[in-house]
Amino acid sequence: MRFDHEYFDAGLYRLGTRCEKWDMAREEHGEDVLPLWVADMDFPSPPAVQEAILARAAHPTYGYTAEMDDDHQALIDFWQRRHGLTIEKDSITLMPCVVTGLKLAILALTQPGDGVIILSPVYGPFRMSVEATGRTLMEAPLKRRADGGYDMDLAAVEKQLQSGAKLMLLCSPHNPASRAWTAEELTALISLLDKYGVPLVSDEIHADFVYAPGKFVPVLTLTQKNTMSLCAASKTFNLAGLQQASCICPDEKMRAAFRREMDKAGVRAGNIFALEGTRAAYNEGDAWLDGLMEYLDGNRRHLAALVAEHLPKARLTPLEATYLGWLDLTAYGFGEDELMQRTIAAGVQFTGGRFFGEGGDGFLRVNIGCPRRYITEGMLRLKKALEG
Numbered sequence: 001m002r003f004d005h006e007y008f009d010a011g012l013y014r015l016g017t018r019c020e021k022w023d024m025a026r027e028e029h030g031e032d033v034l035p036l037w038v039a040d041m042d043f044p045s046p047p048a049v050q051e052a053i054l055a056r057a058a059h060p061t062y063g064y065t066a067e068m069d070d071d072h073q074a075l076i077d078f079w080q081r082r083h084g085l086t087i088e089k090d091s092i093t094l095m096p097c098v099v100t101g102l103k104l105a106i107l108a109l110t111q112p113g114d115g116v117i118i119l120s121p122v123y124g125p126f127r128m129s130v131e132a133t134g135r136t137l138m139e140a141p142l143k144r145r146a147d148g149g150y151d152m153d154l155a156a157v158e159k160q161l162q163s164g165a166k167l168m169l170l171c172s173p174h175n176p177a178s179r180a181w182t183a184e185e186l187t188a189l190i191s192l193l194d195k196y197g198v199p200l201v202s203d204e205i206h207a208d209f210v211y212a213p214g215k216f217v218p219v220l221t222l223t224q225k226n227t228m229s230l231c232a233a234s235k236t237f238n239l240a241g242l243q244q245a246s247c248i249c250p251d252e253k254m255r256a257a258f259r260r261e262m263d264k265a266g267v268r269a270g271n272i273f274a275l276e277g278t279r280a281a282y283n284e285g286d287a288w289l290d291g292l293m294e295y296l297d298g299n300r301r302h303l304a305a306l307v308a309e310h311l312p313k314a315r316l317t318p319l320e321a322t323y324l325g326w327l328d329l330t331a332y333g334f335g336e337d338e339l340m341q342r343t344i345a346a347g348v349q350f351t352g353g354r355f356f357g358e359g360g361d362g363f364l365r366v367n368i369g370c371p372r373r374y375i376t377e378g379m380l381r382l383k384k385a386l387e388g
């Protein structure tokens with residue numbers, strides 16, 4: 001099978017599959033809304049995934065299931081092959097999803113009321129996880145560059161460390177700022193945290209979505225101390241419904257604390273189909289993923305061209321990573337509520353910027369993990385929404 005432009009351009013009819021992106025959009029906003037919101041792609045997962053799940057489903061009993069060495073080996077081989085990271089088997093803990101991992105890590109590494117640093121704007125559940133666990137949010141807002149891109153503000157991070165922060169959550173690559181952090185940036189952050197003895201939890205769920213010539217730098221290639229990476233095949237291969245992710249933590253003490261919290265909460269991995277699908281994706285998904293990245297690279301250029309042509313006052317953050325465009329519409333003068341009302345009325349659903357923090361007011365996040373024609377249609381509807 002060829003995973004070329006035609007394959008990804010064909011897309012997939014997803015209505016009626018309990019698909020959050022399409023079925024919920026339709027239920028909440030009516031028949032004609034085009035969903036370009038939640039980070040979920042409108043492409044089939046690699047054929048090997050479906051084959052593995054169907055093969056297991058054909059065996060007619062679904063009892064307790066054990067994760068085995070080959071489940072770990074598939075993840076180890078994939079990360080070695082694609083990102084040059086060597087992972088020891090013992091450092092892996094499977095869990096249902098990355099957000100579960102964020103919450104467990106906060107519980108494991110901090111006490112109630114402790115400060116947790118985030119680089120805002122950032123994926124909403126970072127903030128929500130800090131709040132839900134009764135910790136104190138400490139923001140170190142990203143700095144905006146003249147080209148609309150974002151940088152870490154290490155001075156702001158250090159200020160929070162001096163104020164007593166006990167943990168840092170990093171989104172790497174960054175959603176929604178579309179940044180692939182460089183080795184230099186990560187090294188500077190790690191040495192700053194090390195100076196204050198503060199642990200780092202790096203959400204690397206978007207690791208596989210870095211566009212050439214950029215390169216994803218796993219934080220664990222730079223340090224193995226006081227650091228954990230939360231990752232998954234779910235974003236990469238569109239398997240979020242399977243509910244499986246991994247915590248990779250070479251630091252024994254930190255890992256033990258994480259596993260204790262997991263045990264206390266009664267959280268377990270080991271979904272029968274998740275194990276089959278994830279192993280197949282890691283072992284046999286490379287050609288599909290290479291094809292996907294080529295297609296998404298075209299999509300990000302297409303989005304930039306459409307914005308330039310139709311939305312003269314908008315500013316698209318340079319998309320170094322992820323399939324999520326961060327669109328600054330503040331020049332149009334609409335707040336979050338009005339932007340959402342106008343876009344839904346024009347028949348298109350984006351993720352509102354405030355989901356990522358207060359700094360996101362007047363922004364929309366555009367999901368380009370879909371056939372290219374949806375992006376064209378979505379941007380034309382957005383133009384109508386802003387002009388109407």
Ligand SMILES: Cc1ncc(COP(=O)(O)O)c(C=O)c1O
Nearest residue numbers: 039097098099123175203205245
């Ligand atoms: C940065 C980031 N982390 C975590 C998630 C969600 O992962 P999970 O479904 O494994 O909790 C997303 C989904 O969009 C994300 O963008």
